[in-house]
């Protein structure tokens with residue numbers, strides 16, 4: 001369980017853009033220590049390295065590189081001494097009709113959206129087990145809960161994350177470690193920029209709260225799940241979609 005002391009160490013995969021960037025920025029503003037990776041440095045990464053040299057760690061890394069994941073985790077421990085929370089966020093949203101999808105795209109989706117999450121989680125768990133506390137949040141999707149044509153492989157990876165959440169929660173609960181998923185609806189980021197205007201309008205029409213999500217909607221859900229307020233919540237998927245799936 002996290003009490004979010006100022007020296008809390010949060011690992012966020014894919015913290016350079018989109019939701020990962022928003023979360024990393026807020027956690028840094030709150031005084032926490034943040035470690036993240038992405039393939040490319042972004043303007044945010046450059047400014048965070050400049051503004052928070054003591055509390056921000058970023059490595060250039062492709063999440064599909066298993067050895068890279070292990071050395072990233074070692075670098076976090078070496079720098080900050082431990083890992084309190086892990087947010088498995090990095091993912092790609094490659095879409096396509098399954099029968100037309102190149103095999104390479106299928107492998108990359110499964111490798112980053114699922115296998116990398118499992119490997120990073122395993123690497124971070126060691127430090128949490130040593131401390132007897134910790135918190136993991138897997139970023140899933142409403143696509144894990146409802147079928148949508150054109151995203152079957154992406155949906156499969158996200159539904160698998162929810163399965164990982166439930167079983168791992170049972171495995172590590174007695175060690176003081178909580179594991180949950182957040183399933184966002186569509187929110188504004190590079191990933192959702194691929195949606196056409198008519199698709200966005202349809203999503204908004206079907207959403208009881210009448211709008212797309214925002215990065216700060218998602219950050220709010222994470223803040224809750226890693227806080228003491230969620231101290232008795234584990235193995236769950238928190239859907240943050242304005243009611244789209246209700």
Ligand SMILES: NC(=O)c1ccc[n+]([C@@H]2O[C@H](COP(=O)([O-])OP(=O)(O)OC[C@H]3O[C@@H](n4cnc5c(N)ncnc54)[C@H](OP(=O)(O)O)[C@@H]3O)[C@@H](O)[C@H]2O)c1
Pocket residue numbers: 013014015016017018019020021037038039040041061062063064088089090091092093112139140141142183184185186187188189190191192
């Ligand atoms: N946006 C939505 O509407 C939406 C809806 C439901 C769920 N989600 C989920 O929310 C999470 C965040 O999505 P987002 O919209 O913020 O995505 P995004 O804007 O595309 O950002 C993705 C982040 O992951 C990193 N990344 C991508 N491929 C990587 C790789 N191979 N290795 C390491 N890092 C990699 C990116 O940096 P680099 O490209 O530099 O590597 C970037 O920092 C994802 O898990 C996504 O599936 C999003």
